[in-house]
Amino acid sequence: MMADFLTAQSEDFSKWYxxxxxxxxxxxxxxxxxxxxxxxxxxTLWERIRDELDRRFKETGxxxxxFPLFIPMSFLQKExxxxxxxxxxxxxxxxxxxxxxxxxxxxxxxxxxxxxxxxAKWIQSYRDLPVLINQWANVVRWELRTRLFLRxxxxxxxxxxxxxxxxxEAQEETLRMLDVYTDFAVNEAAIPVLPGRKSESEKxxxxxxxxxxxxxxxxxxxxxxxxxHFLGQNFAKAFDIKFLDEGNVQxxxxxxxWGVSTRMVGAVVMTxxxxxxxxxxxxxxxxQAVIVPIWRKDQERAAVxxxxxxxxxxxxPTVRVKLDDRDELSPGWKFxxxxxxxxxxxxxxxxRDVAQxxxxxxxxxxxxxxxxxxxxxxxxxxxxxxxxxxxxxxIYQKALAFRESHIADVQTYDELKEAIQTGFARAWWAGGRxxxxxxxxxxxxxxxxxxxxxxxxxxxxxxxxxxxxxxxxFGRAY
RNA sequence: CGGGGCGUAGCGCAGUUUGGUAGCGCGCACGGUUCGGGUCCGUGAGGUCUAGGGUUCAAAUCCCUACGCCCCGACCA
Numbered sequence: 001m002m003a004d005f006l007t008a009q010s011e012d013f014s015k016w017y018x019x020x021x022x023x024x025x026x027x028x029x030x031x032x033x034x035x036x037x038x039x040x041x042x043x044t045l046w047e048r049i050r051d052e053l054d055r056r057f058k059e060t061g062x063x064x065x066x067f068p069l070f071i072p073m074s075f076l077q078k079e080x081x082x083x084x085x086x087x088x089x090x091x092x093x094x095x096x097x098x099x100x101x102x103x104x105x106x107x108x109x110x111x112x113x114x115x116x117x118x119x120a121k122w123i124q125s126y127r128d129l130p131v132l133i134n135q136w137a138n139v140v141r142w143e144l145r146t147r148l149f150l151r152x153x154x155x156x157x158x159x160x161x162x163x164x165x166x167x168x169e170a171q172e173e174t175l176r177m178l179d180v181y182t183d184f185a186v187n188e189a190a191i192p193v194l195p196g197r198k199s200e201s202e203k204x205x206x207x208x209x210x211x212x213x214x215x216x217x218x219x220x221x222x223x224x225x226x227x228x229h230f231l232g233q234n235f236a237k238a239f240d241i242k243f244l245d246e247g248n249v250q251x252x253x254x255x256x257x258w259g260v261s262t263r264m265v266g267a268v269v270m271t272x273x274x275x276x277x278x279x280x281x282x283x284x285x286x287x288q289a290v291i292v293p294i295w296r297k298d299q300e301r302a303a304v305x306x307x308x309x310x311x312x313x314x315x316x317p318t319v320r321v322k323l324d325d326r327d328e329l330s331p332g333w334k335f336x337x338x339x340x341x342x343x344x345x346x347x348x349x350x351x352r353d354v355a356q357x358x359x360x361x362x363x364x365x366x367x368x369x370x371x372x373x374x375x376x377x378x379x380x381x382x383x384x385x386x387x388x389x390x391x392x393x394x395i396y397q398k399a400l401a402f403r404e405s406h407i408a409d410v411q412t413y414d415e416l417k418e419a420i421q422t423g424f425a426r427a428w429w430a431g432g433r434x435x436x437x438x439x440x441x442x443x444x445x446x447x448x449x450x451x452x453x454x455x456x457x458x459x460x461x462x463x464x465x466x467x468x469x470x471x472x473x474f475g476r477a478y
Numbered sequence: 479c480g481g482g483g484c485g486u487a488g489c490g491c492a493g494u495u496u497g498g499u500a501g502c503g504c505g506c507a508c509g510g511u512u513c514g515g516g517u518c519c520g521u522g523a524g525g526u527c528u529a530g531g532g533u534u535c536a537a538a539u540c541c542c543u544a545c546g547c548c549c550c551g552a553c554c555a
Contacts, residue, residue: 005516014549033547089554110555144479144553151554204555212555224555261555294514301513332515339515350514360514368515444551478554 006340008275013219017270021148024278024341026265034146034153041341042149042265044286046156049264050136052188052284053158056180062132062160067114069138070105075113079238082112085205089141091153107140112206112231112257115161116239123253126165126245130173134160149266150223150478157261163241163253167232170254174230177258178211178452181226189264190281190396191215191271192403193225194473196449201436204257208232214448214473216403217270220423222448222475225267228258266478271399272365278342279364281395282388288320289384290338294331294350308349311359311380318381319388321347339364344391345384353377361387365395407473416462416474420445424475428459430468439463439474448473 006023007015021027026042038046054064070093076083091107094100108114119131140154160177164170178195185193193213203210207229215225235241236252245251272279282288293308295301308323315321322343324334331348338346348360359380363371375383406423410416419425420443429447431439440446450472461468 012549018548029547085554139555141554143555145549145551155555157555227555259555263555292514296513330513330515330517332513332517334516335514336516348514352514 005336006275006277009218009273010275013270016273016275017266018148020273020277020340021266021269026269026278027148029148032153034143036148036152038156038262041286045265045268045280045284046262048284048286049189049260050158053180053184053260054134054136056184057134057158057160060132060176060180062134062162064135065133066135066137067108067111067118069108071108071111071114073104073106075117076106078113079206079235081234082206082238086110086141089143091140091142108137109139109141110257110259111135111137111139111159112161112235112255113239116235116241116255119161119163119253119255120239120241123163123241123243126243126251129163129165129243129253130169131163132160132173133162134158147266147478149262149269151263155262157259159257159259162256163236164255165243165245165251165253167254170232170256171230174209174211174228174256174258177256178213178226178228181213181228181258181260184260185213185215185225185267186396188281188283189268189271190283190392190399191225191267192396192400194449194451196451196473198227198449199431199436199447199472201433202447204229206231206234208234212449214475215267215271216406216424216475217267217478218273218402219270220406220421220475222424222473222477223263223267223270224448224477225264226258226260229256231255231257272395273342276336276367277340279395280342280344282344282392285342285344286320287322287338287341287343288388289315289322289345289347290334290343291315291321291323291347291349292331292334292338293323293325294348296351300351300354303354304349304351307354307377311347311349311377315381315384319384335362345387347380347384348372363387363391363394365391365398410462411460413463416445417443420475424448424473425462426471426473427462428468429463429470429472430461430466431463435463443474445474445476448475448477 007019009016025039027036027038030037086109093105136158138154138156143151146152162173182193182195185191193215195213198210198212209230211228212224213226215223217223233252233254235255241253242250291308291312293304295304312323344364346362353359357377358374359377361373361375408419408425410419410425410427416425416427436447450470454470458467458469
């Protein structure tokens with residue numbers, strides 16, 4: 001059954017995305033260009049993302065803190081590449097309290113600089129290290145072109161900033177957080193991601209090395225869904241983050257930073273969504289199961305509602321469940337509505353179910369009759385939990401299968417060009433900055449990442465023909 | 479910043495060519511009906527037609543100017 005209230009993905013994926021984000025009440029446009037209002041349903045989804053990430057940060061020894069929104073302009077200028085990278089997209093405050101400020105304040109685009117400044121004060125000894133701090137914050141980047149969740153002028157994210165005594169330790173931290181992101185993406189968001197290193201021209205402004213988790217959206221385009229940066233001593237030198245080591249020698253600290261943003265919401269939407277609307281992974285879904293009561297006559301209504309309420313009470317302690325007892329809407333309407341909103345599981349309760357002490361479970365990821373099973377009301381929390389776990393696994397496998405069938409191993413530049421029309425290309429790569437620029441110019445594709453998992457050996461670079469030690473993933477990106 | 483599209487009821491749109499009482503669908507409110515895949519009927523509320531200026535007896539409609547938004551591209555989490 002085709003939805004006529006939503007543009008089909010195959011017709012115009014971009015239009016589908018814009019429509020579903022608004023129709024499912026995730027977000028709305030604001031009066032300020034490029035900014036969005038995150039509506040309660042979308043914000044709850046973000047809260048789920050936030051909670052699961054935050055739990056993992058705590059488990060790996062990090063603590064939260066909060067640094068200011070405003071950063072003195074001069075701070076950004078202390079790291080040459082950093083200022084060069086971010087200058088074009090800064091929002092700058094020049095006036096306050098009716099007077100022109102002595103020094104303009106930048107609305108943070110990211111917080112390496114102000115945190116670096118503070119770390120310089122806090123770190124004196126190797127005994128003060130490591131510093132493992134994360135903050136949940138909003139940041140502002142004056143992007144030329146914005147899209148809800150994928151690229152907004154203001155967005156929410158977390159940024160972890162750590163300082164370490166040794167290079168090795170900082171590198172380990174960088175990769176540890178990449179693992180945390182991968183684990184989150186796979187196990188919570190059900191998004192298969194390719195963890196890897198960013199190429200020279202794609203890395204973070206001021207980083208020695210950047211790592212990323214790259215996801216493939218349903219239109220075959222890549223979405224950078226999280227990044228972890230090894231900053232070396234670049235920021236330590238710019239902000240004078242020094243400590244005395246065990247041998248009483250002054251050393252610069254080694255720092256990292258890593259972030260995941262509200263863009264992750266867009267990743268969830270574009271990884272799992274279909275022509276009926278959102279498909280949310282059970283572990284992140286604001287509502288995991290919705291109970292839809294069905295009746296014909298008044299006496300049925302009373303019995304069905306009573307049963308539905310009892311089921312709600314039974315499920316509420318362990319499942320994020322909602323009872324849709326709205327009187328004025330037909331069951332069919334509700335089915336479509338909750339499917340559009342991506343609720344993973346629907347629990348239908350009608351007169352037949354009341355009589356038989358059963359309910360009908362309908363999976364969001366399997367449309368129509370195929371996804372429906374009748375189960376006993378007794379032990380429903382268990383059945384629902386199992387079904388939610390099944391759906392979580394199923395949508396991950398589906399997304400993984402989609403990605404794998406849209407990655408092509410290619411040997412030639414022509415094959416690469418063809419592959420990136422529908423997905424990713426994987427090939428030997430030994431190109432530099434200029435080769436990447438040429439690639440982008442000619443194909444609109446970029447090196448998405450150099451995957452952590454490498455086949456070993458060597459082969460001819462897909463673009464330059466030079467002997468290459470590594471394979472890279474190529475694709476068009478958001 | 480380049481290219482394209484659009485600003486008319488909460489939303490989606492028609493009306494603009496050829497100036498003459500501002501409409502349709504959905505939604506919303508009320509009453510009834512219906513309910514296992516977007517029920518049906520009736521009644522009703524809701525508009526400085528993006529803004530400013532001009533032409534005209536008369537402007538949503540013609541002319542000028544400004545602003546805003548969306549899409550595609552360049553830049554980017």
